[in-house]
Amino acid sequence: MEIEGVRTDRLGLLLDQFDQAREMAQVRLAGLGDEEFLWEPVAGCWSIRRRGEAVTPRAYGPGEWVIDKGAPDIPASEYAEVARQAASGMPVAKIADDWSVGVERVEEVLAHTGPPEPDATPVTTIAWRLAHLHSCFAGQWEWTFGERRRDPRELVDFTPSAALALERFWALIDRWREDVATVTEEQLDTVGFSQYPYGSDPDDPYVGVVAGDNLEFIHHMAEIALLRDLWRARPGTAG
CATH class of the missing domain: 1.10.10 (Arc Repressor Mutant, subunit A)
Known part of the structure; x- marks a missing residue:
């Protein structure tokens, strides 16, 4: 249903919410540099690190760089x-x-x-938060619209380059958003339409999964925005 060009159906509302959050996030992420991307504001941060230098027991990733992950x-x-x-x-x-x-x-x-x-909970860097989001959405896409067989922990090649990380992330988000937009009302109500293995997706109707994905995106992007504010205001920084 549309009222003066605004969708009021369930999927339309969720997509509009996501689009607005994404628009704000892209503005807030403009100009992100590598030093800020990897900045650890306190001791004991979780981040992305070279394989062999991770500080957590379940760090994962397919390439040279892995993302910290603690005990379950x-x-x-x-x-x-x-x-x-x-x-x-x-x-x-x-x-x-x-x-x-x-x-x-x-x-x-x-x-x-x-x-x-x-x-x-540990403080996490901008690199960690973006890598976590990237890994989650890559897994959500693979286990909903993809082949539903690849390990979500092996889908994202993490990088210390802020520009490259953002380029890869937005490309993945574009694909996810495009495919979510094709979901039917029947599929929204289908329990297990997403089979993402790290969570309750197989036991939930897909409309709840999409709502949860929006929440995950919004709260991590809000955290990233705060870290950017703290980076600008850190001691010894002019202005």
Whole structure:
């Protein structure tokens, strides 16, 4: 449905939201240089690093550069999602498998009462956040519109070049957005239309997956924008 040229259907609203977020992100990313891209504002940051120099146990990537990734766990921000999964009838073993943790950890989360303690999450660089988004969207495309067989961790050749990383990222985003725009109403409601293996996609209707992709894009781009502000205001910088 359209009202004065504005789509009001579910997919139209999601695409409009994504397009607006992307437009703002492209403006905020203009002029990003390599030093800023890799800037570590505090000690212990996660970033992209040469293979063999990664500081985390599950760093991944197919080439010379890999992205830091820590041990599997269920963050406090996802406790409510785990509770929803269990309430919907998903077996605890399946939930554990989805989060790559043991059954005991899921049971601990489900038994938790009161507000969870905030996670002690690492600060991540602009390079990490963009690489994470690139990896997620590449995997989403492969396991929805592609051959549904390639490991999402091997799809993106990470690079320390900000310009090259952005060029590759926007090309992938263009392909993802173009194919999402072809999805039918029936496919939006299809559970498992996306088979992306690192998450609940196979158990969710695709409209929820697209909404989640938008959220992932928006919140990481907001973080990148803040890091750019901090870079400009760092000590010893004029203006």
